[in-house]
Amino acid sequence: MAREKIKIKKIDNKTSRQVTFSKRRRGLLKKAQELTVLCDADVALIIFSATGKLFEFASPSMQEMLGKYKHHSNNNLQDDVNEPCLDLQLVEDDEVRLPKEISEKDREMRQLQGHDLQGLTIDELENLESLLHGGLSRVLQTKDEKFGNEISYLQEKGAKLMEENKLLKQQMMMISNGKQLQTMPVEVDDLMNTHEEAGQSSESVTTNMYSCNSGPPTEDDGSDTSLKLGLPFN
Known part of the structure; x- marks a missing residue:
């Protein structure tokens, strides 16, 4: 039967908490000792209980391990101090490199325009x-x-x-065809018949037609015939 997985949280019961601390502390110290023996590692373990009691394990010794830790911390601090100097050096290198690159690109541009070609080799x-x-x-x-x-x-x-x-x-x-349909001319015969029925003479009809048409029709030069409307004279 599989063991029930314990949820990791603070144990509220004080007695159970103390018992669990004692068991886990012994197991942790045992694992630290095994790590030292199996892997030839330097291990230091410091534990303070809830009541302030100290438990420790160190291999080879706590004093030596604390000295190594202090020395390692000082080296890391020195590296952190030196990092800005390294960044400053990189900035200075860029300040020297960028003008050279700009000058080189400017020279290449002038050569593409046909200038400064005397110093170039045949391959170039x-x-x-x-x-x-x-x-x-x-x-x-x-x-x-x-x-x-x-x-x-x-x-x-x-x-x-x-x-x-x-x-x-x-x-x-x-649009033009529509206007022509609205202004169709009256037939001449129909107009004459209408006026004769009304008692008007053919001359008056002709006069009215001339006035409607803005004057009599123009006769062509050399023509012997002309169109006359009305009855012939005796």
């Missing part, structure tokens, strides 16, 4: 030429892509404008 010149050719090809490719995109955009815009123009023409024709 060939490398520079290769860099320039590669950069030029990328520039031309990017420029062609930009031109292509611009042309495509303008073509699409032109097609949309032509379509809009076509729609506007169709709308204008529809």
Whole structure:
């Protein structure tokens, strides 16, 4: 049967707490001793009970272990003090290194622009030429892509404008046809018959038609015939 796992929390009962302390203390001291023997480790263990009673174990001795601990603590403190100095040294190194890198990059930029080429070897010149050719090809490719995109955009815009123009023409024709239907001219014969029934002469009808049409029709030069409305004279 498996043992019930004890929940780790403070034991409220004082007697049970003291019994548990005694058992666990003996087990802890035994484990420390076993660790020293099995692993050849230097172990120091200090325990104070709830009543202030001291229990300790040390191998090889508590005084020697405390001396080692103090020496180790002082070394760690010294390392902590030296760390800012190391950071300061790194900053100083960066201050020396960065101007050199900036100067080198500036020189490379001037060489790409065609300056300061006298001190370069043939291999360095060939490398520079290769860099320039590669950069030029990328520039031309990017420029062609930009031109292509611009042309495509303008073509699409032109097609949309032509379509809009076509729609506007169709709308204008529809509006014009609608006005013509509303202002159809009256037939001449119907107009004459109407006035004759009303007792008007053909001359008055002709006069009225001239006045409606802003004057008589113009006769062409050299023409022997003309259109006359009304009855012939005897």
